[in-house]
Amino acid sequence: MNLYLIQVLNGLGIGMIYFLIAVGLSVIFGIMNFVNFAHGAFYLLGAYLCYAIAAATDSFWLALAVGPLAIGALAWAAETRFLCRLYRVEHMYQILVTLGLALVIQELVVLIWGPIGTHVSAPALFRGVLSYGDFAYPKYRLFVIGFSAVLALTLWLLLERTRYGAILRAGTESTEMVSLLGIDIFRLFSLTFALGAYLAGLAGVLAAPIRGAEPFMGPEALTIAFVVVVIGGMGSFAGALAGGLLVGVVQSVMSSLWSEGANVMIYVAMALVILLRPRGLFGRT
Amino acid sequence: MKLSRRKFVKDAAAGAMLVGGAPAMLGRALAAEKVKLCSLYPLSGAFAGVGKPGDVGAHLAMQALAKDYGLDIDYVSIDSEGNPGRGVAKVLAEIQQSGTKFFAGAILSSVALAVGAEVHKSGGVFFTAVGADEVTGANCNRSMFRWSVPTYGAIQETVVPLIAMFPDAKRWYTITPKYVFGDSLLRNAVDVFKEKGIEHVGNSYHSLSETEFSGYLTNAAAAKPDVLLLLNFGSQSTNTLRQAADFGMKNKIKIVMVWAAGLEQYQEIGTDVLDGVYVGCQYDVTIDSPGNKKIVELFKRDANRIPSYASVGGYICADLIMRGMKAAGSAEPAAVIKALEGMKYEGPTGNEEIQAFDHQCVKNYYLLKGKPAAQKKSSDDYVEIVSFGKSFLTQAQSLCKMA
């Protein structure tokens, strides 16, 4: 039983990171109908900014605070400068542009930091394991679970209790209505895109001490994000959370049961969800 | 009037042929008189981290040694992009375009095997340092040579000494990437376990794209092993090791990484995590041999580099091809191959020899241990040699049946 408990904990930890990556993509697609293939690149940048800031200032907390903000700002700039022109075009051009952007970011990372991955230490406060008899679990992973839970709660409050949140939720139902109500839809889009990028960058910062930072980690985050968004439901916050945790826990438990298949299971699940219940767990039809 | 556009297009096509084709045709006519040595490494894409040092090493060998050997070498570098299809297509193009006969390199076994087959067809020579057994095993051919020690030797020189060092460590758990190379390592390890009476308490397979090992490590910890044997490599072994350290497994369990990539990987892992971990590697900068001293000196002179397995792998493959040419006294592939077979030479790991029956270099494989920060003599001094030796399958045991 101990084994499965730890597997579930593992799954929650990864699942929370999946949630952070996916929720941005989900909201971006839900509101803006924009397929963002550069989402993984924001995650990548998050991990590298964590490395760079932590190396320069010896403070993980500073990296956590500043890194994602920088990425959010970068995303805001990209969106207002040229991505906004692509909202009305077909998905294939959106995919092409964001794929191109992802490639550019990836190669810039290699140019600046080299092609070999780097190692990021967990913050001193959370190094080591929490022991309880036979049970030992890394403190940092527990921190990730706790911190992400708090973050999820904050996001939920943002969505449910603030004006911006209300506009955002309305926007996932109909952007036309929102703009007819006199709200600047373009500001909304920019903010949303920046928020999505911020969260993906945050996921990268949190993931860096667990799996290091290496230049080709973008595509894996993107793939997971799509799977979680599909399973959870596009445009849904609860969906991203439930989907992320579900995928994380299933992957973890599978590694005890059928380890080689853990990866393909999520794609089978993704296909089944699309075929049988396209709106996912919590999405709207 | 009706035909004018068709005529126009035809004339334009003819004109384009003349203008565009002429330089290409002329270029091919003036084939290079120097001997071309082509190195094939992933310089872009996911494996660029190990590809670039390989290319640097090969280039360095050519620059430093060609004149000493009395050779005039034209060095060409191909980017395999870490993609076997592209790598092989580019090699084909190079063979057709320039008639290149000598190739060195490859990081991915799939690239090496396919390129080896192509080079064999075109009657050239290919020297590689990849890991897959098949290169000097089931898929061996007269054109392909391999410097690095395959899975049998890697396991023999890491697992066997450790069993001797820690006779009480009877329970071993393995983590294996589910594919041909991983299975080879596992098979060899299981054979040793049987022979030495080790209890193989479990194995976790994982896919090649896995980055999250907490599940497998939890499984491993539950089996209460004395030793955790990592049979994966590259960024996967880095992540497994890192996460094992996160889980505090280093305190209770000995961790062994059989197939380490060398200095670049140690830098990525970091001293704290690498401390006390046993790794197996094809090469280390601290090897005490005249061959290695020369290499360290050469690398130092060139931009103060520290040689690593990745760069020395590239260096030695290019070097051996050139030695073959020198010994044969010609740049004819058949003569070079004959000269290389059975050649004994002073290599990075000491005295090395190229076996004639499978074109495998007989060299040492090293068991090293990660040093704690206090014992590091310099920032790049991550490991110390614990033991080393040569272990290879005999001709009777080998799967290689060359004509």
Added chain:
Amino acid sequence: MLRRLLPAPAMLASIAAVVVLPLILPSVAMATEVVVFIIATLGCNLLLGYVGLLSFGQAISFGVGAYACGLALIHLHIGVWGGLFAALICSIIAGLVVGALSIQKRGIYFVMLTFAFSQMFYFIAYAMAEVTGGDNGLLNVPRPPLTVFGVTLLSLGTPLSMYCLAAIVFLVLFVFLHRLVASPFGSTLIAIRENEERAIAVGYNTRIFKIIAFVISSWVTGMAGALYALFLNFAPLSNIDVSMSERIIIMTIVGGTNSLFGSVLGATFYVVVGNLLASVWPRWLLVLGIILIVVAGYLRGGLWSGVEWTWQRLRARWPVAGAVEQREDRGGA
């Protein structure tokens, strides 16, 4: 009769391209690689340009075609025709299975579904290592001569004869696709792309049309895969990887989805410029990324629209009247 087959300028240009490529490019091998990817891009273009379906499943058909051809040649010893036929059968079956399931959804769900299937096929190829060679790939695919009733048509031993095979397959498929899109079937596909609801309202069973288009696209891409296996004597796992789908999609969009000839431009551009850039700068992907951004942002018709624009300019300067124009307009090159 020949006049019916006689091509509009785009067809002529493709014949010209196929003749010129091995002469202009530095090696025949590169030209063969280009033609293989032109064919794969044509398959994608049919689906993307004419039906409006963006599928990440191109790698499935490409990989299945390569494996089928390779395995047939290695184990069944049935010659090149047999290999191509095996690729045909297998890629059609794969296209049917994936298509029938994926067509049920539209828009982004269709895209995601094909993406999921692509990953699943990758896993199957990887797991069936005894058959496909797994990560090592399918090695030593033979390339026997192309014979008909004992008469050797192409020895396939030299690079040029391999190229000829690829070029002939390309031309045959190009004529086929050209006539297909010019036919009522093609017009229906375009109608479905423009407004599927209306097409349904008018009475078309759009599902069947889409599945057929998917299967044809899969077949064409599978042929490309088979030729690739013959060309490399090797069928790597990377053929069936999602990044191969990405590459093909990039070639299709960059070349231009408004015309079949765009595929010729896109594949040629990607392979040649990619090779050129890679030999100059290891960070060539950066340049590729910028090219993608520019094309998607500013040149949505792809390279083909650039060619069309130039052609219009030239025609304005040197007016050429005649029946040839009328045939071109109707053919919808």
